[in-house]
Amino acid sequence: LVIPGPNGSRIIDDTYNASTPSVLSALGLLASLNPERAIAVLGDMREMGEIAEQEHKIVGRRAGEVADLVVTYGDLARIIADEARTVEGRNDGQPPDVVSFSLDQRTELVAYLRQELRAGDVVLLKGSRGLMMEEMVDALRADAGYGPDATGADAGADPVRPSSGQAPGRGAQERRPALAAPGRQEPGHPALRERPPGGDRGGGAVHPAQRGSL
Secondary structure (H helix, E strand, O other), rough: EEEEEEHOOOOEEOOOOOOOOHHHHHHHHHOOOOOOOOEEEEEEEOHHHHHHHHHHHHHHHHHHOOOOEEEOOOOHHHHHHHHHHHOOEEEEEEOOOOEEEOOHHHHHHHHHHHOOOOOOOEEEOOOOHHHHOOOHHHHHHHHOOOOOOOOOOOOEEEEOOOOOOOOOOOOOOOOOOOOOOOOOOOOOOOOOOOOOOOOOOOOOOOOEEEEEOO
């Protein structure tokens, strides 16, 4: 679902879940929209076991090819960030800008996007269900002056949808819950580039695959 975002940007809300094929599909949609600036906000893909590192690298390479800015959320997603930085991107063959946030930096990530997004941007948000990234979308959508109306339809929604196998019923006709306060979050690593609000600078070690509920 493509919806209005802050400051004249647009949001691809594909936050329901994340697997390698569904994330690659969503990145394909981001590329097909050919925005002035493409931004991918990608969270951990959980429950992958021993293939987690390989699968996150695959996503990282594709994200680096199609996005001007890659923002990652979570420890496993840091693998995406590291891989994206090695790719010849869409901006004159240069790697994309990369910023990483740990799971205890949800508020900082939203604040960073509020400051960063501008007219002409299209931003994709996608991650495993357990990350509850739809709450980030709700916060950004509220900034744009949109929200569920009395019938539950999203005002200003674009019918373009990611082909990522979202659960039936999620989309323009679903009434979404109000933004909840951030829940318990795991400690993580600092950000990779210029420090965003509340973020840190520097790289982090690649964590082993972790299991978590979707």
